[in-house]
Amino acid sequence: MVSGVGVLSGFASEAKAEGDALGINAEAAILVDANTGRILYEKNSDVVLGVASMSKMMTEYLVLEAIEKGKIKWDQKVKINEYVHKLSAAPGLSNIGLTQGEDYTVKELYQGMAIFSSNASSVALAEVVSGTEKNFVELMNKKARELGLEDYKFVNSTGLNNSELLGQIAAGGPNEENVMSAKATAKLAYRLINDYPEVLETASTPKLKFKDGREYPNFNWMLPTLTFAYEGVDGLKTGSTDFAGYCFTSTAKKGDQRFITVVMKADSKISRFSETRKILDYAFSGFSNEVLVKKNNQEKGKKTLPVVKGKEDSVKIRTDKDLSLTIKNGEKDQYKTKLVIDKKKLNDKGELTAPVKKGEKVGYMTVENKNGEEISFLNDKGQKASVDVVAVEGVEKANWFVLSMRGIGGFFSDLFSSAASGIKGLF
Structure with a gap:
């Protein structure tokens, strides 16, 4: 786990990849085989950077875990409080408008978060799972340790800068954000899709039809029917803030091959997809699954x-x-x-x-x-x-008689060998 954002930003900007064969135009990137977790390509993968809304993958993980354990249910009603309502109406943030005092199901909030990256929905879900967002952030960091992540720090459930949370800071300083390395982000994605593969059913939805009658597009423009369509892409999470730049964690499957990619601190909305395309092209054209033994x-x-x-x-x-x-x-x-x-x-x-x-x-x-x-x-x-x-086969223990005879046989064999050596020494 790492400390505050201010210390990390200078370090991140100085780190450079050596011999980047793919020429990826982003601060950090990684390619992973989704079946085994083998790292196939990396650039600055251990550098700690802003993760923005890609951190919602941890919120998704904890919601799905709570569902699995029966702590919450998909059809459970959640009444929207004043803070979540105001956050949902904050200008410049990705949000689905949530009406104060109105009930929404856990599933509706989860879909809003996973498809449209609704920040207010993330906070509402954090409160459902842990009572308060502060408690939920503690759970996020605890789960990160359990999953074996390194180089991370969660200060909220959304990935926003704390300064944008209307004064309701769950953890960290007033201008802190969630941070992770590309490797830690890939490991989170790896555990998410392998532990809860149902996450892809929502992540692959190109457009959300919400209860307010409006339609909200998925920010993952590489889904097959969207602007930068790529065959096989069915997840996973975008993110962007001024500090983090433009980020994208993708996963794509063709045949029996599935890969996970992470691109961090790309230059633009479009470049995070074009750089991801480079990595996926490299993966699907250059690698195959082979039986070695x-x-x-x-x-x-x-x-x-x-x-x-x-x-x-x-x-x-x-x-x-x-x-x-x-x-x-x-x-x-x-x-x-x-x-x-x-x-x-x-x-x-x-x-x-x-x-x-x-x-x-x-x-x-x-x-x-x-x-x-x-x-x-x-x-x-x-x-x-x-x-x-x-x-190949079982070997039973010999009974005491056989073991005794072997012992006697061994004794006489040793005695004979000693005698033979003595006699030989006479000549």
């Missing part, structure tokens, strides 16, 4: 593990499923496998101890790039592209 694969020269105290003295091991990874086209031969056995399963002689269950995990098989290039994931704390390695 097949199910039942056995590493050459390491097809078995020794077993002590068992009816058999070894057990075959193999992978329990395919290992697939999104990689650059034509680079499948650039990867090599590596078998890693769980040392906790072995004795000091490198043996498993019976009984061994059929299908018991004894380690994993991973892949590495032959040229030494790191395979990076959003969860950068040791995550690997790997698949479990398991025992």
